[in-house]
Amino acid sequence: MTGRFRHSLGGVALAILTAFGTGAQAQVGGFDSAAPSIYIRDLGTGTVLMNRGADVPLPPASMSKLMTLLMLFEAVEDGRLSMDTTFAVSERAYRMGGSRMFLEPTDRPTTEDLIRGIAVLSGNDASVVAAEGLAGSEEAFAQLATRRAQELGMRNTTIANSSGWPHPDHLMSKRDLAILAEHIITEYPQYYPYLSESEFVWNDIPQSNRVPLLGSGIGMDGLKTGFTSAAGYSLTGSARQGDRRIVFAFGGLDSEAARVREAEAIVNWAFRQFQNVSLGNAGAVMGEAPVWLGASSAVALVLGDSRDVLLPATASRQVEGRIVYDGPIPAPIAAGDQIATLIVDIPDMAPLELPLLAATDVAEGGFRVRAEAAARKLAGMVVGSARDAMN
DSSP: OOEEEEEEOOHHHHHHHHTTOBOOOSSGGGOOOSOSEEEEEETTTOOEEEEESTTSOBOOGGGGHHHHHHHHHHHHHHTSOOTTOBOOOOHHHHTOOSSOOOOOTTOOOBHHHHHHHHHTTOOHHHHHHHHHHHHSSHHHHHHHHHHHHHHTTOTTOBOOOSSOOOOTTOBBOHHHHHHHHHHHHHHOTTTGGGGGOSEEEETTEEEEOOSTTTTSSSOEEEEEEEEETTTEEEEEEEEEETTEEEEEEEEEESOHHHHHHHHHHHHHHHHHSEEEEEEEOTTOEEEEEEEESBSSSEEEEEESSOEEEEEEOSOOBOOEEEEEEEESEESOBOTTOEEEEEEEEOTTSOOEEEEEEESSOBOBOOHHHHHHHHHHHHHHHHHHHHHHHHO
16 A cells, blocks of 8 residues: 655745745856756765766866876875885886986985975876886776776776876766765865865976866865876866865867857856755754555654755755655654655756655554444545446
């Protein structure tokens, strides 16, 4: 005697939702990215603000150096390296083309030097030195990095080298790059400031960070650019304003200037066209569900923890909330059991799905409850049979 029930939110819950002043995206605020592949996510709420071709494995260019940095961070935290550990510069590393830290064969850079050489200067030579120092060879490093990426949920990533040098098997999706960026920001905040340093000098050669808009006042604070003919002008970036932070990854643009414009447009759009709103604190009642053969006929449905949602800032009342469950819910029910889902439908955005929990225990009903339920069921069967006989 179960079925799929959908209850519109009433009372307090409906008032909370409609008070947000939310509206449709078409795109929200009129923004439409110029990038053929792009992924934007709000870290606080987990809301995906834009997803276009984000799961397609594509050449990442130097953005994949974030994986090399992560492997260095993890080695330091594991105690396999210290920030003062020194590395040898191989002939292979020294001969690397493209962007360089300008390491010499006689140099003995430390872990910290290599982190800066990769994070600030995007040094291909520094990346190879790090890979060889960590795994013995760049090929062995690529296998380790690919395995680690899979462990992090980066399902569309295959690492073939440490630098992002063009290789047919070196591929990452934009979603995977955002996953990697978020992991670095949240798990290794002590190292994240290296990615926002404006300049690093090695062998008396000063070079500037290639990440655009650092220090511009819009909250952009780091990660990694990339460019090859296959990848186009690309960027994995993050920005923070107030208590909100976004991460994003895009690629395929045709100029450095277009990359700068795109980054600024993303940051302005994400922070100006969306607002962070509290749906309710832990224990807030969102509705109730009927109970089958229970000591109580219904149970309240509550949020398990405080929940914030990110919604478009345009003023309208086009957001709808509904509670979905298989019911009536059979007793016994334990407080804290997830027995329903709150679905918030927002035009032109993916629905938000939030678990709802039973607010209280509901024991099985006694003999009287079961007898009354059996009588109601029998009466329903009799009425149904009578109707069938009349047809």
